Amino acid sequence: MSDPSRLELGLDTFGDVTRDESGELLSDAATIRNVVDQAVLADEVGLSFFGVGEHHRPEFAVSSPEIVLAAAAARTKQIHLGTAVTVLSSDDPVRVFERFATLDAVSHGRAEVILGRGSFIESFPLFGFDLRDYELLFEEKLELFSKLLAEKPVTWSGSTRAGLEEADVFPKTENGLRTWVGVGGTPESVVRTARYGFGLMLAIIGGPAHRFRQFVDLYHRSLTSFGHATLPVGVHSPGHVAESDQQAWDEAYVGFEAMNNTIGRERGWPAYNRLRFQHDVGPDGALYVGSPETVARKIADTVRTLGLDRFDMKFSTGTLSHAKMMRSIELYGTKVAPLVRELLA
Template sequence: MHIDTNTEKSDFEIGIYTLADLGTDPHTGKTISAPQRIKEIIEAAKLADEAGLDIFGVGEHHRLDYAVSAPPVMLAAIAQLTKRIKLTSATTVLSTVDPVRLFEDFATLDILSDGRAEIIAGRGAFIESFPLFGYDTNDYDALFSEHLDLLLKLNKNETISWNGRFRPSLNQAEIAPRPVQNELPVWVGVGGTYESAARAGRMGAGMALAILGGDPARFTPLVDIYRAAGAEAGHAPEQLQVSVTGHTFLAKTTQQAKDDFYPYYSNYWSYLNRQRGMSGRKISLAEYEQMTSPETALFVGSPQQVIEKILRQYELFGHRRFIAQLDIGGMPFHKVVEGIELLATEVAPVVRRETNK
């Protein structure tokens, strides 16, 4: 597939991300292997680049039912097969990684990719990485705050002196290599708490909103708090960028999309909730019908339906980036390819045009 639709200049970016979950296909009962999943993710990134999408993200998990624990390694491999698509973590579990190592890894990725590296930093949906890397879950929030503060300082300074609670002090330490970009774009993943939004604003980082369902209008206060906190801290409005991420499935008609996606979506929440120690019951068709209605934030439907949902959120948030998660619930790769094609050829051109007015 070679579908370059990126012909119209636009500030609005559209891309895809994956968490590399190893779900069982609900139709075949087969579970993809980690090596095959990794190969397919790399191929998806290559296709997204060729199709003219703007960004590709890879998540981080430290469990056997996910294939990727090292996003910078994955993204470095992808960098060698792509030309212009931006490459980001989605997300880096910032609480349990040394910010110096994280910065140096992504600065190296930035060099390898000729200036395409980004970081979305979050706290993660699971806690396995805390004991794995010797951190205490009681320090969950304090670790994130301190690591984010250090990461942003590393981004601005070649040499740094620093003191904190959770890692050894730095005394005129040289931070190498430096990225090709003046600074790596750093975004903070925000799920729904006002404090997380305010912290992202105070720090002057981008805010990546994970909106997985319900009425998107409920996230408007988070965007307002983020921008107000950023302005109060003295950050320029253009520095305070908002991104939206969400589950997405496209087909020629909305009914076809809803019918095709239901087995995968129900399957996804069943195994995700089991992984979190909750009930793994399947979503009923009645619940699913409500979840996929035109008023919700679940991006399931025809290209026109998804365009309308993106543009409604654009009116609410004034965001400049949308990143779709296309590959959940044990979905076979050929359906992911179809989703990339429809997103690039049917959705992206219209959204770019409509947000460029």
């Protein structure tokens, strides 16, 4: 990324079910309506991208991101809209393409898709897939999706779904569909993303950003070896912005603690604590939490270190209230984004 003015700054949310100002949990329906309002504000403050994750568990309200994004498309003008991520392994590539081509039409070409294998596995039994096929499902479906992007009749065969013979898929897009693959940090995933000629979106949710430089370098080498032109590299990391560091830390901690401990009980993690949180918001951690100045400096360092084209901050933090998230979005767009560009320039 040589030109700071071309850097894309975006936001991601998983549609975390939040608490209101009185401490009561909101309904899933209210949470989803709030996500649409958050996308509208992100557009108003000039951000590049708004991503909505797909989950099928009680902590997250959004299981059909494209429908939420279509609602946002009707109320926004400039911002690009996509997923963070679409769990392709437990979905059908044809249906995924059709849904995003439709979103692209209603948004006047602002749709993007970030494909992933899914770090949560609830969708596999829910839709009748065997976790033993985890790798094969993604490999085959990614191959089919790559063929569908050409928007010409497709012939394909595999073992994870019925084959296709000169099958045409509709609607057609006007200018193609921008596609990324979300990668957690394995060399095989990076090389596969390059092989298909998709953008690389690194999910950095732990540790310092600089340790991912090896994957960025591998991606660029792989693109060259597969004969592809330069393609974008992005990062998705959690964060929260408030007027001061202390305010941001105090607001965000409760949500991070709740989410880490809920998932940690399932995966055998130790209990989350304030000491670990303070490390995570520091220079060697993956949380971008603080004042606009603090968050901007950390984002600029990450962009510079990894040569990024996009940085997406996951602004939803467990049960953090809608009002605090809206203030975070406002500060991210009006304060953090200009500071990042100034620091990079």
